[in-house]
Amino acid sequence: MLVGALLRRVNDAGGIAMVRAKGDAQGGAILLLIEDRSGPVxxxxxxxxxxxxxxxxxxxxxxDAESYWRRRRARDPDLWVVELDIPEAERFAAETILSN
Structure with a gap:
């Protein structure tokens, strides 16, 4: 539910949000990959x-962030991995997944 809300908010605001790996719908951890054109992910x-x-x-x-999340995912198949490409991505994430 939190991941779906984050995807909608970012996409509605003109950004790009996509699920790189689906986790457990009820209790999976959430890992966010924040794209930054001025530096590394x-x-x-x-x-x-x-x-x-x-x-x-x-x-x-x-x-490498890609290798990192793949290693984490191999150890935790319930892990959600979501990529965000929008200015102020941390704000969108905080307002959406921390408010609940």
């Missing part, structure tokens, strides 16, 4: 704190 993850509150955590690897 940034990686953010939706994480839950000890208090149960969701946050976005920077997980950008030192090496």
């Amino acid at each position: 940034r990686v953010l993850e939706r994480t839950l704190g000890l208090d149960g509150a969701a946050s976005l955590t920077v997980s950008t690897p030192a090496d």
Whole structure:
């Protein structure tokens, strides 16, 4: 549900959002690939704190983001991987997947 809402918001705002890998519909983790024309792809993850509150955590690897998410996906088949290409992608992600 969160991924669907994020896809709609980004696409409705003129950006591009696409699912690179589908995870578990009820409880899969969400990993975001943020396209940046001025630099390498940034990686953010939706994480839950000890208090149960969701946050976005920077997980950008030192090496290739593509290899990173594929390794993560191999270990966690429930992982959602979503690519965003829109200015202020972090804002869209925070407003959509952290507000619930």
